[in-house]
Amino acid sequence: MSGDTLSDLLRAVRLHGAVFYYIDGAPPWVAEAPHAREIIPAIMPGAEHMIEFHGIVKGSCWAAITGEPPVRLEAGDVVLFPQGDPHVMSSAPGMRAPSVDTSVYFSPRPPQLPYALSMRDGTTACLDGGGGDHATVVCGFLGLDARPFNPLLAALPRVLRVPGSTLGPDSWVTTFLRAVVAESNSRRPGGEAVLERMSEMLFVEVLRRHVDSLPPEQTGWLAGMRDPTVGRALSLIHEKPAEAWTLERLGEGAGLSRSSLHERFVHFIGQPPMQYLTQWRMQVAAGLLRDTNAKVMEVALDVGYESEAAFSRAFKRVAGVSPGAWRKGKRTDPRRTA
Numbered sequence: 111m112s113g114d115t116l117s118d119l120l121r122a123v124r125l126h127g128a129v130f131y132y133i134d135g136a137p138p139w140v141a142e143a144p145h146a147r148e149i150i151p152a153i154m155p156g157a158e159h160m161i162e163f164h165g166i167v168k169g170s171c172w173a174a175i176t177g178e179p180p181v182r183l184e185a186g187d188v189v190l191f192p193q194g195d196p197h198v199m200s201s202a203p204g205m206r207a208p209s210v211d212t213s214v215y216f217s218p219r220p221p222q223l224p225y226a227l228s229m230r231d232g233t234t235a236c237l238d239g240g241g242g243d244h245a246t247v248v249c250g251f252l253g254l255d256a257r258p259f260n261p262l263l264a265a266l267p268r269v270l271r272v273p274g275s276t277l278g279p280d281s282w283v284t285t286f287l288r289a290v291v292a293e294s295n296s297r298r299p300g301g302e303a304v305l306e307r308m309s310e311m312l313f314v315e316v317l318r319r320h321v322d323s324l325p326p327e328q329t330g331w332l333a334g335m336r337d338p339t340v341g342r343a344l345s346l347i348h349e350k351p352a353e354a355w356t357l358e359r360l361g362e363g364a365g366l367s368r369s370s371l372h373e374r375f376v377h378f379i380g381q382p383p384m385q386y387l388t389q390w391r392m393q394v395a396a397g398l399l400r401d402t403n404a405k406v407m408e409v410a411l412d413v414g415y416e417s418e419a420a421f422s423r424a425f426k427r428v429a430g431v432s433p434g435a436w437r438k439g440k441r442t443d444p445r446r447t448a
Contacts, residue, residue: 115335115341115348116317116335118348118349119262120310122394123255123256123260123262124254125252125253125310125313126154126252127250127252127253127306127307127308127309127310128154128250128253128309129219129250130248130249130250130293130305131227131248131250132167132246132290133237135237135239135246136237136239136241136242136243136244137241137243137245138201138202138236138241139200139201139235139237139239139241140199140201140206140235141199141234141235142198142199142206142207142210142234142235143196143198143199143210144196144210144212145196146161146194147160150253151216152216153215153251153253154251154253157253157254157255158255158256159253159256159260159263160251160253161190161251161252162190162191162194162197162250162252163189163190163191163249163250163251163252164183164190164199164250165187165189165247165248165250166185166187166245166248166274167185167247167288167291168185168244169243169246170182170183170184171183171199171201172198172199172203172205173198173199173269173271174200175196175269176196176197176206180198181271182203183271185274186273186274186277187271187272188274188277188316189269189272190269190270190313191268191270192266192267195268195269199247207232207233207235207236208233210234211233212234214232214234227249250305250309251309252309258389258396258425258429259393261379265331265332265333270316272316272320277315282311283315286305286312289305289308293305321333329377329378329380331378331379334378337374337378339364339365339366340364340378342363342365343360343364343371346360346363347360347386347390348390351387351394351413352412352413352414354414355387355414360383371383388424388428389428391414391415392413392425392429394413395409395412395413395425395433398413399436399437399440400437400440400441406421406433406434409421409433410422
């Protein structure tokens, strides 16, 4: 690949990290989280999708989507819930919190983040069971756009675990997890902003490790990005979305015939190259409409359309609303007016 397709995508969907806390659990302890959509307004107002992640700094614990089999986590491991599923972190498998109170997330934020969460008798979390083998777990959130087009989300599993053994004891990810705990105690200026950027780096590193671990027969956007020919076609589309691409030209760039590229692209990505091109163009256009004052016709030209009418029809098919309505809605996004 001549370009960095993953970076292009993460920029386009506005990946950003926010809000950090850590828990220090004495067994038996348990903390349960609701579905991400229930707490997005409290954690990341205006975000379309939110991923929660947990990193084990000390000890061990169990993580599970609510009602499903758990996975064991050791010090250095990182686990993400990319689809926003409700989940449980606990000192033993099968534990549940008495209830899940979402009002905890809507309580006033502390004056400075990160912070330590400690609850002896709670509903959403019961963290002090009186035992001696404490576990320290760092928790954070990642926000990103889901619309009009984010192929990455569909390519990610519901639970994504990266063992600390693959990262190494001296990796910067381990340093980052320890830094969250240190920052919660030292309260140094700028600590929250630094951790936000580092959380975004952590997500990229987790994705890299995940891609490296995919079996040869795996399909999906990440597997397609790794494939030499499909990856090259994706790179060309992402590098030059306004180019007058045809299936033949993309095939030449990827080193395949038209029919071979179409077949291989559909195998990995699940849709034809030209359909993907249209959707990617609309994602780029959505960002231009949101972040610039360019006229709709100017945006159309920037993503490869010579007619405003043709662009508007394509945009509405993908986004569900007209370019003007999309711009109006995003200009009232809480993140733009905060």
